[in-house]
Amino acid sequence: MSNGxxxxxxxxxxxxxxxxxxxxxxxxxxxxxxxxxxGVCTSITFQHDQxxxxxxxxxxxEITQQIDVLLExxxxxxxxxxxxxxxHLLLKLIKHIRTTIPEAHFIxxxxxxASAGYSFHSSPDIMLLQQVCEEVFLLTPNLPEALELGxxxxxxxxxxxxxxxxxxxxxxxxRNDRVGEDTLFLKQGKRISYGGRTxxxxxxxxxxxxxxxxxxxxxxxxxxxxxxxxxxxxYTLEVLDSNESLLGFHTPTLSTAxxxxx
Numbered sequence: 305m306s307n308g309x310x311x312x313x314x315x316x317x318x319x320x321x322x323x324x325x326x327x328x329x330x331x332x333x334x335x336x337x338x339x340x341x342x343g344v345c346t347s348i349t350f351q352h353d354q355x356x357x358x359x360x361x362x363x364x365x366e367i368t369q370q371i372d373v374l375l376e377x378x379x380x381x382x383x384x385x386x387x388x389x390x391x392h393l394l395l396k397l398i399k400h401i402r403t404t405i406p407e408a409h410f411i412x413x414x415x416x417x418a419s420a421g422y423s424f425h426s427s428p429d430i431m432l433l434q435q436v437c438e439e440v441f442l443l444t445p446n447l448p449e450a451l452e453l454g455x456x457x458x459x460x461x462x463x464x465x466x467x468x469x470x471x472x473x474x475x476x477x478x479r480n481d482r483v484g485e486d487t488l489f490l491k492q493g494k495r496i497s498y499g500g501r502t503x504x505x506x507x508x509x510x511x512x513x514x515x516x517x518x519x520x521x522x523x524x525x526x527x528x529x530x531x532x533x534x535x536x537x538x539y540t541l542e543v544l545d546s547n548e549s550l551l552g553f554h555t556p557t558l559s560t561a562x563x564x565x566x
Contacts, residue, residue: 310340311524312378315517316371316397317386318347318359318415324551325510330384330517336554337521337539342380344370346388353509353550361389368400375404382524384411384517391432398439409441409523413516416449430455437469442529444516446475463489473519473533475512488533496530498537505544508552515540 315330323329327343334341346367349359374380383401388394394412401408433453437443443466447459454462463474467489476485486498508514518536527535543552 310338311382312342312380313339313520313524314342314344314371314374314380314383315386315520316344316346316367316383316388317513318349319345320349320351320510322352322509322551324353324508325513326386329510329513330386332554333514333517333539334521336556337518337525339521339524341517341521342374342378344374346386349387364393364396367393367397371397371401375401379405380524381405381407382409382411382520384413384520386413386513386516387415391428391436395432395436395439398436402439410439411442411444411516411520411523412436412440413444413512414449414453415512416452428453434469437466440470442471442473442519442523444473444475444512444519446512450474460487463487464495467491467493471529475515486533486537488530490529496533498534505541506548507550508544509550511540511544511552514543514552 313334315327315334317327317330318325320326320328323332326349327345331341331343344367345362347359347361350357351359385394385397388397398410443453445453445459445463450459450462450466451457454465456462456465459474463472466472469491471491472489474487474489476487488496488498490496515536518539519532522532522535523529539556542556543554546553546555
């Protein structure tokens with residue numbers, strides 16, 4: 305469903321006061337990508353772009369109350385999920401939303417560790433992880449996350465295994481060899497590479513949140529998954545290049561703005 309000419313999308317994520325990551329970064333990305341974003345908080349974090357001091361997890365009932373009041377009036381068919389307390393809760397929220405929106409597509413950005421070094425989760429239960437992935441349309445781990453989301457010591461092999469259950473976009477920002485090269489592992493078995501950068505970029509706090517939210521936005525606008533990932537990568541690179549600090553500006557250039565409007 306849409307708001308005029310803009311589709312509705314939903315972010316379920318943590319609250320970052322610096323707005324570089326989490327639900328605030330998601331909403332800024334969605335607005336810049338010409339969709340209407342709703343936000344549901346899963347936690348309150350105490351951080352800025354350089355330091356993470358802790359967090360408070362919201363109870364399940366308070367998260368579902370936020371979701372339910374939105375779904376009384378709106379029907380977002382693409383939903384991005386970020387920081388979540390555990391896989392049990394993630395699976396429950398997905399199934400809860402499906403009782404109202406059976407056709408919902410979920411994009412899960414599996415945040416296991418803050419960029420400042422704080423660890424949210426240990427390695428997940430493999431059987432439960434499979435159940436979650438069977439409910440998800442797209443999983444967007446970075447390389448360190450992919451190493452923990454599987455039983456091998458290879459991020460690529462773990463991503464390939466996860467693609468038995470859902471599509472996987474393996475983010476390459478942590479590569480030392482092919483810097484910034486991302487790989488889309490389609491559930492049907494095909495693998496698509498998205499080239500890295502030959503020029504250095506300025507790292508950003510929350511760049512993974514931005515990329516996954518941009519993919520969600522372009523999917524909601526009707527792009528096929530392969531094209532949505534390409535457009536989202538281009539958008540994210542512009543945010544990285546927007547300034548030299550750890551907090552990016554969500555102001556698309558003319559060329560990217562023309563792609564976003566399509």
